[in-house]
Amino acid sequence: MSTEDKQLYTVSIYTENNIGLLNRISAIFQRRHINIESLNTSPSEIEGVSKFTIVVNIDEVNIKKIIGQIEKQVEVIKAYYHNLDQIIYQISGLFKIKSELLFEEPQIQNIIKESNARIVTVNKAFFILEKSGRKEEIVQMYNQLSKFGIMQYTRSGLIAVTKEEMKISSLLESYNN
Structure with missing residues (x-):
């Protein structure tokens, strides 16, 4: 993977609030040897739904693969990725x-x-x-x-x-x- 294609992406994951989910999500990154730059969990705008905000330095091909793997987790409702220009x-x-x-x-x-x-x-x-x-x-x-x-x-x-x-x-x- 060439470093020119890498950039910071913010991954937003909307989930049910279940024990052990953070470990499984971080394992998806770990298996691909991707360092998590920052991680935040919080309630979302919908009651009972949590939001994970994860920042990684990666290329777009691999971030799409990771989003697919994250969405296979039963408790995950939806996952998105954005580059820094697309967020505040x-x-x-x-x-x-x-x-x-x-x-x-x-x-x-x-x-x-x-x-x-x-x-x-x-x-x-x-x-x-x-x-x-x-x-x-x-x-x-x-x-x-x-x-x-x-x-x-x-x-x-x-x-x-x-x-x-x-x-x-x-x-x-x-x-x-």
């Missing part, structure tokens, strides 16, 4: 930093302001910043803050909605009836 997406990062730096380092206040981050909590020992946006924005903020010392850091998986209308809502409504 966000990632969230949390940064834990020593509280004294908030007041002693004016540069940190500038970073917060310029990046549109928000302070989630402040106490005597630390403060927590939250930044949502594209991965590059979160990484840039990490790089800017790391020289001051980050006590803890975590980044979420990608969450996304499609730019085009999805027919899944009407499919799911008929599924629930």
Whole structure:
């Protein structure tokens, strides 16, 4: 598989909420030696239906094969794939930093302001910043803050909605009836 054909795809999987399904879905990627870049599970817009959002770097031929395998899982209602141009997406990062730096380092206040981050909590020992946006924005903020010392850091998986209308809502409504 040539690397020129690879790109990031977001796989959206609408499922019943069953134990063990995540293992079976991740095994589909594992068997093909495909690394999952990010993974998020959440409720969908339809009650009782879960949505998996998985990001992988792959070519279109193989993503189509994977979608076919995913849809063979009994609990899977429907699976879709989209490239990054077809979706609107966000990632969230949390940064834990020593509280004294908030007041002693004016540069940190500038970073917060310029990046549109928000302070989630402040106490005597630390403060927590939250930044949502594209991965590059979160990484840039990490790089800017790391020289001051980050006590803890975590980044979420990608969450996304499609730019085009999805027919899944009407499919799911008929599924629930």
